[in-house]
Amino acid sequence: MASYDCDVLIIGAGIVGAACARALHQAGLRVIVLDAAQPGTGTTAACMGHIVTMDDSKSQMQLTAYSRAAWERLAAELSPDCEDLAAGTLWVAEDDEEMDAVEKKFRYYSEWNVPCEILDGEGLRRFEPNLRAGLRGALRVPGDRVVYATNCTRWMLQGIDVRPVTPVAALDEHGARDISGNVYRAKSVVLACGSDSAKLIPELPIEPRKGHLCITDRYPGFCHHQIVELGYLKSAHQFTSESVAFNIQPRPNGQLLLGSSREFTGWDAGINNDLLQKMIARAHMYMPALANLLLLRVWTGFRPATRDKLPLIGAWPGRQGLYIAAGHEGLGITTSLGTADLLAAEILGTTPPFSPTPFRASRILDPDYGHHE
């Protein structure tokens, strides 16, 4: 049994923990990162790695637009195995109603200075000939990107004291204890283990929201953008029911990642065949040529979901020096960078890049939490 001292102890070496570690390490603090497994092998490894601007709410737009710009600045530094690809996003509209949504989205993104353009049906087919004919149009957001999040996580953790395969047994007033009895004393402790965070602080309202992903063999040039149906927004919005939405991503090696599904099933990682088939059927409806492609693997992962669809970032009331950085649902890869900057500002006492108020972790104690944005 040993005792270790540091300025900041970060629990969880997923991409959120890694981004926070990097920001605090760069500020000159002594950081130790603990993880129950190896870095970036949990939800981080199960996800798509879509760096995307999302306008579900003003706060979400703020966080994603800021983070997206941060990824753009980081792109040149990332190692090749981070597989950064400036693919852009296409939000596809099926009908006039969805096309109205495209126009609204265009105006809102423009207000936030996020470059984007409206494509009509023909314009859309020129960019993506494998989409079915007859789609109404799309919003193209060229600055969105695609990364391989697991290796981004490892890249962010370079030069930082990371202790893999070190599950934390409990938090205490000085820091934390791992299951072997080693003690970590820290001025600040950051809990960044997604849905698992609730295992250390049971009051945390973070629930695992299961998703399925498929990956195909290599088909270079099959599609060029991350293509998402506008209905995705509906799917992501609903909190309780099962839902699927068409979401396809080209990897730099020509493989295609296919999503998405959302359901609450606790920690059951098994494949839900009915939902998987619905998901594939949905994708097939948008891209008929997918029918002949070979599917290599299907897996599931758990998004750490909160009731109000915003992450919990900042001090946890009732325990001096304890901070939360968790609950990023399906946007953790994108928002890891914004999260890190907000959290670092709070710990360092510097000016945050934007208002941290909508994300403060203590909001879950508000009586009306989850009832409005």
Added chain:
Amino acid sequence: MATMNKIRLKIDGKDVEVLEGTTLAAAIYQAGGTTFHHSVSGQPRGPLCGMGICFDCRVTLNGTPHVRSCMNLCREGMEVTTR
């Protein structure tokens, strides 16, 4: 036992005649081929396991990529492309 009918197919544009029951992989060897495809980093590759496990025997069959040549029998008129 397979009957000894002949089957005609095209391998990399070349007409090839094989006995019925011949796998695509065997037909490629009969046509003088040894490299079936190139690996993701560009190394020349051919079959390793001969029994559908290794996926290094894959070819393009009638325009469809990634088909295991060791697991499919030749049929009349097939067009096979190795790379």
Added chain:
Amino acid sequence: MRIAVIGAGPGGLAAAATAAENGADVLLVDENPRAGGQIWRHGPMAPPPKLAMEWIRRIQAQRIETHFGVTVLGRDSNGLVAYSEQEGHVCLQCDKIILATGARELFLPFPGWTLPNVFGAGGAQALLKAGMPVEGKRIVVAGSGPLLLAVAATFAKKGAHVVGILEQAGIHSLLQFAPELIRHPAKLIQGVGFGTRLFPTRPRFGTWVCRAMGNDIVREVIATDGKREWPLPCDILACGFGLVPNVELAQALGCDVEKGKVSVDEHQATSQSGVYCVGESTGIGGEDVALLEGEIAALAALDIPNVTSKIHERWRWESFVSNLGRAFALRKEVLQLAEDTTTVCRCEDVSFGVLKNQPDQRSAKLYTRCGMGPCQGRVCGPACHELFGWELNKPRWPLSPVTLDALLDSQ
């Protein structure tokens, strides 16, 4: 009673024939285009051995529903989920399942092993039987196990020049277990379709290939006995290091797997009710054992009581089987052939140098892509297990690549 038998090698054929002869409604499924499995593989230029023909005739005498070229992917509430390039999605309803999924070869990486015309030992034999021309070709057969002699004999019979048979196991290791091998000499060359004919060249024991050379095809291999090295010019290298049970489907069905083998009781029943497993997937034992196990499983699945004599007969093979494993145990030198630049994962071209410092299989997969390709780690997984001691990853659904429309059909 409807019984699905998966795999049409010796174990599966015995199970299917026995079950059908005892009144079961049997369906027989195999990924390959025809029956026989690996050991009884045959083709237009290679007739099946006599024993295989006997069992194939027994199958043909029964009304058995056969599905060849069909890959079983798993199970859902409707039955077994399967896929075929010809038939698309296939749903196979059944009450009980007998798995006879056989084994594949163990491949160990060495410099040059990815060159065209470097095959597994069984792989080379399979390709020959499928119609690969070998007349006049120079072949080196290397690696380990009784299969090497059979492969050399098959190639010689087809007019190839066998320029070397290199068995990594030392003569002492083999002699130590020789009494058992001598008691069952036919085991060594069975499945080839002939008796104890003369071998084309004497096998060298305690010898292995440490390198294959050539640009677009193998031209020469370097043989070694650990003391000196010598070149062997050749056109084909057939090199396999023994067999690895195929346990992936059993795992997908929820059966317990221990030390790389499907766990079964004396009736071949797995940990899953109604699922039996026979042959090499339960441990490498050869065709006689597989045949017996197939019969036992069929009788047990039908609750036919007089299975005891078969079980006793099966037990008599136990010491032979375990001695075989010991006789051909891998020497450490063959686990140390890869250089930093040697490819280990062929699907994703991940080299030994990249892998040697990874903490475990899952990290290697996620950090380097090792095992992420279409073979799902079936080749590199067992190699990494031998090289680094890593656990084998459980395969992901759908076990083997399928087209997306096959999954759509099943709606």
